Amino acid sequence: MDGGGEEEPEWQERALCAQTDPEAFFPEKGGSTREAKRICGGCDVRAECLDYALAHDERFGIWGGLSERERRRLRRGELGAVI
Template sequence: MLHLVQITPQPALTPEDPGWQEVALCAQTDPEAFFPEKGGSTREAKRVCGSCEVRVECLEYALANDERFGIWGGLSERERRRLKRRVS
């Protein structure tokens, strides 16, 4: 016998809604990878971001809140500054 289960759609995640942070892959990994020392490697953090389903929300949050440190949405501080200049 086949049982049908109704799936309730999840609300869309937005940068304004902190719920996206709960499903972010970085929340399940070493936070130090996302805040490397000056000159430290960002490779591991960017690898994790590359497969994260809320990468866009994370980046939008960082840009909207002028996050100055760490890897957010797969971009470093320098990369976010460049992106902001291009958009402005």
């Protein structure tokens, strides 16, 4: 997952998604997010990933176990504790 030319954060090297098919984390519109969320559920850097996505307003893909819609709801305070 690229932050737009910035140096990759250290936590990304330890992320489980870095060891799997990136296609799972960027499903087509209406596609399943189940596999990506399953992988995120076992990832040690899930919180860092979610923090990064929120701080950088990532609009696409699964980050920290949440879809773009779920991250938007989280920002608005509509989701309780998710991790």
